[in-house]
Amino acid sequence: MKLSVRKSRLLGEVAIPASKSHTIRAVAIGSLAQGDSIIKAPLVSGDTLAAVRCYRALGAQIDISDAGVWRVTGTAGRVGKADKTIDVGNSGTTLRMAMGSAALSAEGQSTTFTGDEQIRSRSLGVLITALQELGAKCRALDNNARAPVEVTGQLKGGKTSIEATSSQYLSSLLLCTPLAGGDTEIDVTLLNEPGYVQMTLDWLDEQGIEYENEKMRRFKIRGGQSYKGFEATIAADFSSATFFLCGAALAAEEVTLSGLDLSDSQPDKAVVDYLRRMGAEIAIGPRSITVKAAPLKGIEIDMNETPDALPAIAVVGAFAAGTTKLVNVAQARGKETDRIRCMREELGKMGVDVEELPDGLIITGGRPRPAQLDGRSDHRIVMGLSLAGLAIDGECSIDTAEAIDVTFPDYVNLMKSIGAEMDLTNQG
Numbered sequence: 043m044k045l046s047v048r049k050s051r052l053l054g055e056v057a058i059p060a061s062k063s064h065t066i067r068a069v070a071i072g073s074l075a076q077g078d079s080i081i082k083a084p085l086v087s088g089d090t091l092a093a094v095r096c097y098r099a100l101g102a103q104i105d106i107s108d109a110g111v112w113r114v115t116g117t118a119g120r121v122g123k124a125d126k127t128i129d130v131g132n133s134g135t136t137l138r139m140a141m142g143s144a145a146l147s148a149e150g151q152s153t154t155f156t157g158d159e160q161i162r163s164r165s166l167g168v169l170i171t172a173l174q175e176l177g178a179k180c181r182a183l184d185n186n187a188r189a190p191v192e193v194t195g196q197l198k199g200g201k202t203s204i205e206a207t208s209s210q211y212l213s214s215l216l217l218c219t220p221l222a223g224g225d226t227e228i229d230v231t232l233l234n235e236p237g238y239v240q241m242t243l244d245w246l247d248e249q250g251i252e253y254e255n256e257k258m259r260r261f262k263i264r265g266g267q268s269y270k271g272f273e274a275t276i277a278a279d280f281s282s283a284t285f286f287l288c289g290a291a292l293a294a295e296e297v298t299l300s301g302l303d304l305s306d307s308q309p310d311k312a313v314v315d316y317l318r319r320m321g322a323e324i325a326i327g328p329r330s331i332t333v334k335a336a337p338l339k340g341i342e343i344d345m346n347e348t349p350d351a352l353p354a355i356a357v358v359g360a361f362a363a364g365t366t367k368l369v370n371v372a373q374a375r376g377k378e379t380d381r382i383r384c385m386r387e388e389l390g391k392m393g394v395d396v397e398e399l400p401d402g403l404i405i406t407g408g409r410p411r412p413a414q415l416d417g418r419s420d421h422r423i424v425m426g427l428s429l430a431g432l433a434i435d436g437e438c439s440i441d442t443a444e445a446i447d448v449t450f451p452d453y454v455n456l457m458k459s460i461g462a463e464m465d466l467t468n469q470g
Contacts (some may be wrong), residue, residue, distance in 0.1 A: 043442075043443045043444045043467065043468055043469060044466070044468075044469045045417075045433060045440045045454065045464060045465070045466055046431075046437050046439045046464065047048045047431025047462070047464050048431060048436070048461065048464075049432065049433065049436070049463065050432045051293060052289060052293050052297050052460045052461045052462060053295040053297065053461050054297060054298075054459065054460040054461065055299075055460070056299055056459060056460050057300045057301050057456075058279060058282055058283045058299050058300065058301050058302055058404040059183050059278065059279060059282055059287065060083050060084055060085040060277065061277050061278065061279040061281070061306075061308060062090060062292075063135065063223075063241055063279075063280060063281070064087065064276045064279075064293065064308075065093070065182050066133075066135050066136060067082045067089060067139070067213075067217075068081045068142070068274055068276060069094060069097055069114065070083070070097065070101070070105075070139045070143060070217055071109045071117050071249065071356075072116055072218070072271070073097035073101075073102035073116075073117060073431050074119055074146070074217075075268070076115055076116060076118040076119075076268055076269065076271065077115070077116060077118075077131070077270060077271030078113075079114040079116065079271045080113055080272075080273040081111070081113075081114065081270050081274060081276065082276065083110060083168070083366050084109075084128045084277050085106055085279065085449070086109050086298055086450060087450065087451055088133070088449070088451075089131075089135065089136065089448050089449055091106075092129075092131040092132070092133040092136045093133060093136040094112075095129075096130055096140045097114075097140070097143070098130050099124040099286070099325065100121045100140065100144060100192060101121055101122030101129045101211070101308075102117055104110055105152075106277055109350075112298055113399075116271065118226065118268070119148040119221040119268060119269070120146075120148075120347075121143055121144060121195070123147060123148075123151045123152070124153045125463065126154070127190065128154065128156070130161060131156075131157060131158055131335075132157065132160055133157070133188065133448075134208075134210065134377075135314075137155055137189065138166070138169060138208070138211060138213070138214045138469040139162060140209070141155065141166070141169060141180070141193050141215060141217075142197075142214035142215055143217070144193040144195070144197060145173050145176070145177075145195055145196070145197040146196065146197050146221050146290065146343040147194075147195035147196065148195050149195055149378045150194060150195065151197040151374055152179075152192050152193065152195075152277070153192070154183070154190055154192045154193075155190065155192075155193070156190040156191075156315070157189050157206040157374055160378045160379070162188055162190070163188065164188065164189075164205075165184075165376065166187055166191055166210050167187030167387070168204055168205055168206070169204075169211045169215075170182065171202075172204050172211070172215055175200060176198065176199060176200050176202055176226060177196060177198030177199065177200060177435060178195060178198075179192075179194035179195075180193050187207055188221075194438070197218060197219070197222045197440050197444060198222055198223050198414050199223060199226045199265045200224065200227075201220065201228075201229075202228055202229070203228070203229035203230070203231055204229070204436070205231045205232040206227060206233045206239075207232060207373050208376065208455055209237075209239050210226070211233035211238065212233065213238060213239055213242040215228055216242050216243065216246065216261065217242060217262045218247075219265065220252075220262040220263055220264065220268075220269075221265075221267065222269040223266055224266075225262065225263065225265045226261075226262070226263045226265060227260070227263075228260065228261040228262075229259070229260055230258060230259050230261070233259075234335075234349040235259055235309060235346070235348075235373070236309075236347060236351060237307060237309025237347050237348075238309060240307040241307050243255065244307050248272065249272070252264045267300065269308055274429060277306045278300075278301035278303065278309045279308070279309035280302065280309075281308070281310045281449070283299050283302055283331075283354075284350070284455075285354055285425045285426070285429060285450075285453065285457075287299065287314065287331070287354075287355065288313070288314050288317065288354040289407060289432055290333035290335065290461070291317045291320070291333055291336075291338065291400075291437050292324035292335060292338075292357075292358060292379070293433050294335045294460075296332060296333075297332070297333050297334075298325045298333075299330060299331045299332075300317055300329065300330045301329060302329060303329055304326065309347045309352075310348050310350060310351055312347060312348050312351075313348065314326075316341075316343055316351075319341050320338045320339055320340070320341055320358065320366075321337055321339050321362075322334070322335070322336055323335075323336045323436055326442055328373050336365065337364050338358065338361060338362035338363065339364055340359060340364035340366035340367075340405070342366075343355065343366070343367070343368055344371075344395075345371040346369060346371055348373040348383055349373050349377065352368060352371055352374045352382070352385065352403075352426075353422050353423050354364065354386045354422075354426040355368060356368060356389065356396075356426065356427070357389070357427065358429070359405035359407060360389055360394045360396075360407060360408065360410050362407040363406060364406075365404060365406050366404075366405045367402065368395050368403045368404075368405070369399065369404040370401055371401055371402050372400060372401040372402075376444075377418045377420070378419070378420040378422070378423075381420070381422070381423060382401075382402060384420070385403060385423070387410065388415050388418075388423070389405065389410070390432075390437075391413040391414075391415060392409060392410035392413045392415075392430060393408070393409075393413075394406070394407075394410050394436070395408065400404055408435055410433075411427075411436070412431075412436035412438050413437065413438060414438075415427045415440045416436060416442070417441055417442040419443065419445045419448065421444055421445040421449050422449075424442065424443050424445050424446055425446060425453055427440045428457075432462060432463075441469060449459045454466055
């Protein structure tokens, strides 16, 4: 599909949908728990539905007939053998979390995972090695450290070290090791995106899981524990809110984002601070954030904790006076696409002066011009590029816009509800 965007003036209030990251963690823990769990206000998207299908295949009973309340009957940690290969679609979070869960299956019991072309291009080597060191058997079927991957139980515990270029590797281990037979020690030699690990730890804390955390550099987790059924309401998603925050900073008379809780551990809440430093007018209310457009200036941002925000912030930088430097975010090259390279190329099509760094971008702000853009089948690139169209005279179009459904199916409708001139059409 193609997304067409024209210059707009945004005004009104929009309710931000639930967090993808929290929803998938809730599905995983509910599926491993003893008893029943109730997940209120989950995100319904391609990624979260992939998690539902995956954990059903591992033995959990998950009722999503009511989109506002999902009900999960867990496996009590006794993960079953999937009848066929589990396809996680485009959900890297699901794949990595579920690999750890599948390692809890009975000794010698195997589960195979695959995904779409993007998923099959992303490395799993660090997680494969760690699971093997903790007693499971794990191998890439094509001997390339990528999916398809086979995981064979049983996780026993022990010692491992992990270079968490993606926080999902460490989160996967933290979710599965409390259910291992023995204790586990994890040395973390590198950790990107620590805020997402904190989200996982918050779930463990709610479950009463016993562990020691030495400044995110070493973890000791007691084995033989269990998860219990729970009832939880999923917090609104700051990753999704990023596009409304940035769009409002570029083109809003006044926009209020409701449902956001700045006390939540989601790392992308830092986007609020980034935009304030760039000059946007932002007011914080009880569970709401109000943004007005204002003249913006370029700044330097260490984006290591917020790689998902790179596409949107890069677009904001294209309209800011002076130079914007986005640095320390090399892991953005290993997402659904190489987002650093892709954003350099797509902003260049709009006449923006962009320098590509090994770990980021240097963007010289100016007057971007309309262009036909390639969304690269990456939901965050499509949505990020759409923001440029809101502030450019003329029309921008972005292809592969169907990728938005991975995390934010209502994106276009919610943008249109506050005045965005956006239309989705089938590509011909």
